[in-house]
Amino acid sequence: DADVTQTPRNRITKTGKRIMLECSQTKGHDRMYWYRQDPGLGLRLIYYSFDVKDINKGEISDGYSVSRQAQAKFSLSLESAIPNQTALYFCATSSSGLQETQYFGPGTRLLVL
Amino acid sequence: QKEVEQDPGPLSVPEGAIVSLNCTYSNSAFQYFMWYRQYSRKGPELLMYTYSSGNKEDGRFTAQVDKSSKYISLFIRDSQPSDSATYLCAMSAYYNQGGKLIFGQGTELSVKP
Numbered sequence: 001d002a003d004v005t006q007t008p009r010n011r012i013t014k015t016g017k018r019i020m021l022e023c024s025q026t027k028g029h030d031r032m033y034w035y036r037q038d039p040g041l042g043l044r045l046i047y048y049s050f051d052v053k054d055i056n057k058g059e060i061s062d063g064y065s066v067s068r069q070a071q072a073k074f075s076l077s078l079e080s081a082i083p084n085q086t087a088l089y090f091c092a093t094s095s096s097g098l099q100e101t102q103y104f105g106p107g108t109r110l111l112v113l
Numbered sequence: 114q115k116e117v118e119q120d121p122g123p124l125s126v127p128e129g130a131i132v133s134l135n136c137t138y139s140n141s142a143f144q145y146f147m148w149y150r151q152y153s154r155k156g157p158e159l160l161m162y163t164y165s166s167g168n169k170e171d172g173r174f175t176a177q178v179d180k181s182s183k184y185i186s187l188f189i190r191d192s193q194p195s196d197s198a199t200y201l202c203a204m205s206a207y208y209n210q211g212g213k214l215i216f217g218q219g220t221e222l223s224v225k226p
Contacts, residue, residue, distance in 0.1 A: 004156070040121060042201060042218040043157070090156050102214065104156030 003027045004105035006091050012111045013081050021076045021108050023091030031094045032074040033102065034058075034066060036087040043090065049074060081112045116140050119202055119217030128226050132189040136202035136217045139183065143204040143215075146178050148187045151199045151219065160200070161187065192224045 004025045013019050023032065034046040035058075045058030047066040055066060063085060067075045078085055088109055092102040119136045126132055134148075144165055149157035161176040163169045163185075169176045175188040185204075189196055202217040 040218055042117075042119070043203075043216040045214070092156070101159045101162070104158065106156050107154070 004091060004093055004103055006089075006105040006108050008108060009106065010109045012113065014113050015082055017081050019078050019081055019110075021078075021089055021091075021110070023074045023076070023105060025072050025091075025093045025103075025105075027093055027095075027103060028071075029093035029095045029103070030071060032068065033092040033094075034064075034074065034076045035090045035092065036060070036085075037090060037107075038087050046076065078112075083112045086110060086112045114139060115218075117202065117204060117215050117217045120220055121218050123221040123223060125223045125225060126192055128192060128194060128224055130192050130224070132192050132196070132222060132224075134187040134189075134200050134202075134220050134222070136185050136204075137183055138185075138204060138215075140204075140206065140215075141180075141183065142206035143180075143183075144207075145205040146176070146185050147203040147205075147214070148174075148176055149201045149203060149216075151201060153198070157201055194224050194226050197223045 007022045030051050033048040035043045037043050044060050046064050047058050049055050049068045052068050065077045088107050090107050091105040094102045117138045146163045148161040150160045151157040163176050163178050166178045166180045173190045177186040199219045199221045201219040203214045205213050
């Protein structure tokens, strides 16, 4: 079984709709992240959480919100989706340690019409 | 100007070629440098991690950091079709700071049999 899972894998929605992307991990890591990936722009950080009670904005948090329901679960919400939020979304996890490595999920492909 | 610049390619090489992938950056505070590999429809995975200037070798892969020129490279020797992927550089100024990773745009590599 995959260590970092994301649901759904693909989603088509309409402008103005609220949607939630979910991430679960079995790695026991305390840190979790949400990124979006766009062609030519690479990975950009939306939000990150160092533990259940710690939520931080990343580079591009406007239009997004998150919830850390448990150490293993981190959800990303688009309150009112717009077409320029069409992108590939990745969840990642890491643990604090000597070498910090981020482990990525398989991604969610989102299309906002 | 982006903090991290990476030629997006695409780069196409014959099997067995030496591949050179590069990133330049503007923030002299960056000390931790990573290369991630991303196969099509998958999340990125850490390939190499280096601290400060110098070289690091792992099998067919060599990572080089030149902090004086603000330039990092990844060399792949004896490239194989299985190396076909997008390669993303990432860097951080602070140890163990999780969400402070800055990614390049990614270079798409294709190794032809």
